[in-house]
Amino acid sequence: MILIGQFDSPFTRRIGITMRLYGLAFEHRPWSVFGDAEKIRPYNPLLRVPVLVLADGEALIESQTILDYLDNQVPAEKRLIPAEEPARRQVLRICALAAGISDKAVSLFYEQRLHETVSDFYVARCRAQILDTLQALEASRKAGGDAFWFGDTISQADITFACVLRHLNEAHPGLADMHALPALAAHAFHLEALPVFRAIYQPFIAPKG
Numbered sequence: 001m002i003l004i005g006q007f008d009s010p011f012t013r014r015i016g017i018t019m020r021l022y023g024l025a026f027e028h029r030p031w032s033v034f035g036d037a038e039k040i041r042p043y044n045p046l047l048r049v050p051v052l053v054l055a056d057g058e059a060l061i062e063s064q065t066i067l068d069y070l071d072n073q074v075p076a077e078k079r080l081i082p083a084e085e086p087a088r089r090q091v092l093r094i095c096a097l098a099a100g101i102s103d104k105a106v107s108l109f110y111e112q113r114l115h116e117t118v119s120d121f122y123v124a125r126c127r128a129q130i131l132d133t134l135q136a137l138e139a140s141r142k143a144g145g146d147a148f149w150f151g152d153t154i155s156q157a158d159i160t161f162a163c164v165l166r167h168l169n170e171a172h173p174g175l176a177d178m179h180a181l182p183a184l185a186a187h188a189f190h191l192e193a194l195p196v197f198r199a200i201y202q203p204f205i206a207p208k209g
Contacts, residue, residue, distance in 0.1 A: 001026045004040060005033075005049025007202035008170070010102045010163035011063040012050040016200040017159050018067060022074050026052075034207045064099075067156065080156040087150065094140065094149060094157035097133050098164040104129050105168050113206070127175065130168070134176055134184065137161065141183040149187070162191040170204035 003019065003026045005012030019026050031039050033047050043051045043059040052060045052069070060066045067081065076083040081091050108126040112118055141149065149157040165188045168176060178185040191197055 001055065002029060002053040003027070004029045004031050004043060004051040004053065006030045006205065007200055008167065008204045009049055010160070010167040011099070013163045013167075013200055013202075014156075014159050015050045015052065015063055015066050015070075017163070017196050018070055018080060018156070020196050020200060021080065021154070021159075022070060022078070024070065024073060030202070032205070032207070064095075080154070080159065082155070091150060091155050091157045094137070095160045097137055098157075098161045101130050101133050102164045102167055104133075105164075105171055109171050109206075130175065134181055138181045138184050141187055147190075154191075158187070158191055162188050162197060166192065166201075167204060171206075 001019075001024065003012070003015060005015075007013045007016060007030070016026075016028065029039075031049070033040060033049055037047050040047055040049065040051065043053060044061045046061070048061065050061075050063055050066060052066045054060065060069055071079045071081050071083075081095075082088045104126045108123060108130070111122055111126070144150065146152055148154050149161070161184075165176075165184065169178070
């Protein structure tokens with residue numbers, strides 16, 4: 001399999017970490033949606049990453065779709081998104097909240113850096129959405145005292161959260177006051193120290209318009 005996208009994308013990074021944890025071999029092509037658009041276009045005309053190219057040439061797009069495929073390559077008991085309810089929807093809720101932060105972080109970056117006229121209203125709205133969601137995640141993480149978000153084993157909730165938080169703090173330094181989010185800060189520190197997180201990482205590279 002071939003994984004397309006740079007690891008400064010939290011969505012690409014969470015795929016890389018998941019594949020490494022699953023023991024699934026892949027070739028990594030660190031193509032940028034800006035600098036390598038023509039390379040990506042044949043695989044995804046939306047020019048978005050990640051893209052996972054399967055052995056038969058089929059290209060899977062959107063990280064949640066890719067995660068669903070990867071989960072079906074391993075036994076149910078090893079899946080990072082549980083197969084059974086209510087655990088499944090609990091993990092997916094944290095993933096959705098965290099991924100939403102990155103969506104807003106990307107939109108905010110483009111608004112502030114790639115637009116000649118910046119909408120103060122839109123900037124304020126994105127910032128509020130990010131900060132409010134971080135508070136919701138902080139409350140959720142505080143409620144659990146285990147090593148990981150849902151018990152003593154890592155799940156996709158942990159992976160997605162860590163990838164998203166690192167991207168946010170690198171793309172928008174100072175936006176999130178981590179001193180006011182002690183549970184999230186401690187959890188991110190714990191996760192980023194794991195070998196797989198150290199191996200699958202790339203510092204944020206700002207796109208140029």
